Amino acid sequence: MPGDIFPWLLLLSLFGTTHGCLQDTATAYKFTGTVCRLTHPAAVVLNEKTTKVIEAAFQHARYPTMQGERSAGFFGKVSYGLENLEIFNLSIGRSEFELRPGEGIGLEINNVSAVFSGTLQYGYGNWLVNVGQKLDFEVETQIDLGINPKLYCGNSKVAADTSDCYLTFHKFRLYLQGDKEPNWLKKAFTDFITFTVKLVVKGQICKEINKMADILADFVQDTAADFVSDGGISVDIGITTAPVITANYIESYHKGVTNYLNQTSVINNSVFHPNLLTENRMLYFWVSDEFFNPLVAAAHQDGRFQLNISSEELQMLFKTNLSSIKPEYIEKCMLESASPELRMWSSSVPALNTSTVGTSVRAQATGELYCGNQDKPTLFFQTNITVDVTASYADKKLFLQGKPREIFVVRAELPQQNQPIYEKAQIEFIREAVEKIGIPKVTSVLEVEVTRLLDKQGTNLFDIINPEVLHQEGYVVIQMDFGFPHHLLVDFLKRTLQ
Numbered sequence: 001m002p003g004d005i006f007p008w009l010l011l012l013s014l015f016g017t018t019h020g021c022l023q024d025t026a027t028a029y030k031f032t033g034t035v036c037r038l039t040h041p042a043a044v045v046l047n048e049k050t051t052k053v054i055e056a057a058f059q060h061a062r063y064p065t066m067q068g069e070r071s072a073g074f075f076g077k078v079s080y081g082l083e084n085l086e087i088f089n090l091s092i093g094r095s096e097f098e099l100r101p102g103e104g105i106g107l108e109i110n111n112v113s114a115v116f117s118g119t120l121q122y123g124y125g126n127w128l129v130n131v132g133q134k135l136d137f138e139v140e141t142q143i144d145l146g147i148n149p150k151l152y153c154g155n156s157k158v159a160a161d162t163s164d165c166y167l168t169f170h171k172f173r174l175y176l177q178g179d180k181e182p183n184w185l186k187k188a189f190t191d192f193i194t195f196t197v198k199l200v201v202k203g204q205i206c207k208e209i210n211k212m213a214d215i216l217a218d219f220v221q222d223t224a225a226d227f228v229s230d231g232g233i234s235v236d237i238g239i240t241t242a243p244v245i246t247a248n249y250i251e252s253y254h255k256g257v258t259n260y261l262n263q264t265s266v267i268n269n270s271v272f273h274p275n276l277l278t279e280n281r282m283l284y285f286w287v288s289d290e291f292f293n294p295l296v297a298a299a300h301q302d303g304r305f306q307l308n309i310s311s312e313e314l315q316m317l318f319k320t321n322l323s324s325i326k327p328e329y330i331e332k333c334m335l336e337s338a339s340p341e342l343r344m345w346s347s348s349v350p351a352l353n354t355s356t357v358g359t360s361v362r363a364q365a366t367g368e369l370y371c372g373n374q375d376k377p378t379l380f381f382q383t384n385i386t387v388d389v390t391a392s393y394a395d396k397k398l399f400l401q402g403k404p405r406e407i408f409v410v411r412a413e414l415p416q417q418n419q420p421i422y423e424k425a426q427i428e429f430i431r432e433a434v435e436k437i438g439i440p441k442v443t444s445v446l447e448v449e450v451t452r453l454l455d456k457q458g459t460n461l462f463d464i465i466n467p468e469v470l471h472q473e474g475y476v477v478i479q480m481d482f483g484f485p486h487h488l489l490v491d492f493l494k495r496t497l498q
Contacts, residue, residue, distance in 0.1 A: 021153035028241035033256020042282035165206035265294030
């Protein structure tokens with residue numbers, strides 16, 4: 001059976017801009033940094049909300065004034081004009097959808113009943129008589145709506161050609177001033193203007209559906225682009241090839257290259273293949289290390305990896321129970337300094353490598369502890385760190401777990417005394433403080449920041465259900481189910497169609 005356009009409209013939003021698409025899908029895989037797969041069960045859930053989208057299309061359509069003239073034998077020429085056409089008493093029956101492998105999506109909405117109202121001006125005349133009149137009218141309709149969008153690369157983004165749009169009128173009755181049994185004179189010209197009215201209604205409804213496709217696509221597409229862009233850092237999430245449609249899923253392939261300071265990263269040896277994803281969940285995101293690493297490098301170069309902790313928060317952190325003996329200058333700093341401050345930053349470009357145990361992050365972190373004197377730190381240290389990070393998501397919040405694999409103190413000194421630190425006990429204290437204080441603090445800051453970004457970018461449009469983050473060799477798979485509550489869809493349509 002023909003199927004539902006709405007799952008595709010939603011999917012369009014997950015696609016970004018592109019400078020061109022490769023014709024051969026298999027070749028495009030190696031240039032792909034991230035992939036989105038929407039499975040058939042997800043389309044079923046979205047199809048349940050199709051009637052609301054179609055209702056909005058009917059209700060927001062604007063119908064132009066229709067004018068015409070026709071010869072009517074004895075009556076001479078009959079002229080007419082229909083204006084102020086509005087719709088009410090709209091009801092929609094069931095919707096059915098189908099994913100058509102290699103083609104597109106089919107949609108059929110059955111039993112759409114609506115009453116159109118407006119004003120009719122008409123006139124007819126010959127050498128004997130001239131008549132002109134203005135009347136209110138109603139049109140009772142019962143319609144089946146079908147749309148078969150074809151998906152392609154166009155206009156630097158994924159596009160849906162919705163020109164294959166048709167309305168089948170099972171009932172179309174035009175009544176003048178509520179007259180449901182018109183005399184033969186009224187019927188003589190209302191019959192032949194009916195065809196014109198049908199064409200206009202069809203044209204405007206199909207036009208409105210196409211408009212809504214653009215609105216939905218732009219909304220999610222812009223949201224996705226905004227989420228991975230900040231300041232001078234942006235990510236091109238344009239597609240590398242046209243989306244693939246099978247009977248079980250729709251899949252899109254995105255560049256995922258980072259733009260920073262007029263430079264663009266390159267992905268040309270991606271490990272992606274469709275068999276890396278399953279079809280058990282509704283929605284999948286496949287993200288490669290080649291996507292993450294340039295983004296992290298740009299953030300490092302832009303000075304994003306900095307953290308300052310001061311005053312009471314710092315004092316509380318240093319109350320963490322450590323097995324190493326706390327050096328005297330640390331004790332003195334925490335007790336006597338009015339405003340102690342710890343400044344930390346990444347002093348080398350972090351590198352990510354994903355495996356089945358998590359995403360391994362290698363970085364060099366530098367820290368300075370200030371104890372009242374803001375011109376010269378009391379303690380300076382530099383460490384090489386390797387941490388295995390695993391991620392989970394629940395209750396619309398990201399959770400990160402960092403398990404240190406290696407922490408090595410490269411350099412430590414007391415700058416105010418020009419004294420390097422070589423004592424093992426002090427080196428061990430710095431190493432343990434980085435492990436048990438520094439790393440948890442950094443991951444908690446990242447959790448808050450990413451959760452804030454997710455909230456800002458509108459993840460509350462869906463109810464995400466049982467999300468999982470799977471770490472594999474060289475890539476991460478994020479898989480989930482989702483719900484689409486009725487009130488969220490209604491609110492979204494109100495916002496976007498105002």
